[in-house]
Amino acid sequence: MARExxxxxxxxxxxxxxxxxxxxxxxxxxxxxxxxxxMSYTYTTDLAAIRAVVHRYALAAxxxxxxxxxxxxxxxxxxxxxxxHAKSPxxxxxxYDAKEIVCQIHDEGIITDPLAGRRQPSLDASGGHGLxxxxxxxxxxxxxxxxxxxxxxxxxxxxxx
Amino acid sequence: xxYNKCVDLLTVSVTARESAGEPYTLVEIxxxxxxxxxDELRRLLDEEVSQQPHTLIIDLSGLRFMDSSALHALLRVNxxxxxxxxxxxxxxxxxxxxxxxxxxTADRLIPVFNSVAAAAAG
Numbered sequence: 001m002a003r004e005x006x007x008x009x010x011x012x013x014x015x016x017x018x019x020x021x022x023x024x025x026x027x028x029x030x031x032x033x034x035x036x037x038x039m040s041y042t043y044t045t046d047l048a049a050i051r052a053v054v055h056r057y058a059l060a061a062x063x064x065x066x067x068x069x070x071x072x073x074x075x076x077x078x079x080x081x082x083x084x085h086a087k088s089p090x091x092x093x094x095x096y097d098a099k100e101i102v103c104q105i106h107d108e109g110i111i112t113d114p115l116a117g118r119r120q121p122s123l124d125a126s127g128g129h130g131l132x133x134x135x136x137x138x139x140x141x142x143x144x145x146x147x148x149x150x151x152x153x154x155x156x157x158x159x160x161x
Numbered sequence: 162x163x164y165n166k167c168v169d170l171l172t173v174s175v176t177a178r179e180s181a182g183e184p185y186t187l188v189e190i191x192x193x194x195x196x197x198x199x200d201e202l203r204r205l206l207d208e209e210v211s212q213q214p215h216t217l218i219i220d221l222s223g224l225r226f227m228d229s230s231a232l233h234a235l236l237r238v239n240x241x242x243x244x245x246x247x248x249x250x251x252x253x254x255x256x257x258x259x260x261x262x263x264x265x266t267a268d269r270l271i272p273v274f275n276s277v278a279a280a281a282a283g
Contacts, residue, residue: 080196129229
């Protein structure tokens with residue numbers, strides 16, 4: 001099926017993006033978080049740490065404060081789903097180039113609704129706002145979910161340097 | 162629940178106050194409110210709602226972050242107060258908190274003020 005082919009192509013492009021080292025836009029953008037692999041984090045319930053990392057990267061990549069807040073909110077909402085549903089750690093990868101910053105969150109949870117996050121829930125609803133917010137604040141959202149888990153990739157376009 | 166160990170990220174304080182002879186309850190929420198401490202936040206807020214205050218003011222000025230789980234806790238307070246004839250008001254959300262309130266249009270449902278005094282004056 002054409003649709004499957006497209007998904008597969010997208011997945012291999014993601015693999016390529018992940019193995020490539022990120023290219024900072026300028027020198028002296030500040031220190032990256034102290035870890036062996038500065039582009040990859042495993043998290044369980046430490047969402048505040050995740051938010052701090054994403055916010056720092058977002059500013060280093062060149063997003064405005066307001067957009068950095070948006071990306072931080074989006075990543076936090078996705079990671080919150082890991083805490084709520086996955087019952088196993090999730091992983092976060094962040095990379096950026098001159099055009100965009102990308103945050104990829106992977107966990108073992110499974111999303112079955114193909115329209116997840118595309119419809120605005122009522123304020124009376126007891127849940128469901130998370131992915132909707134993610135779709136509102138990000139420039140592009142990719143959700144790849146199968147039996148092994150879910151990978152969500154959030155893209156934010158950077159302003160011209 | 163197993164993820165409820167990060168409550169230290171969040172501090173909540175409650176005081177009974179008065180404005181022009183009218184009593185109100187002031188709840189100050191500070192830190193970061195997310196899914197890892199929502200249960201605790203909900204429990205604390207439910208406790209205040211059960212006191213049947215006429216006016217409940219939540220000061221958000223010390224809150225750096227709020228996710229949709231915490232927002233649901235606030236919406237739940239609003240519904241409960243509404244049912245029992247009370248009023249909820251929010252005060253001084255920081256940028257990230259103001260953003261989620263605006264995105265979800267919760268700020269059209271719950272009045273947001275610039276100061277506790279303004280909220281108390283209604």
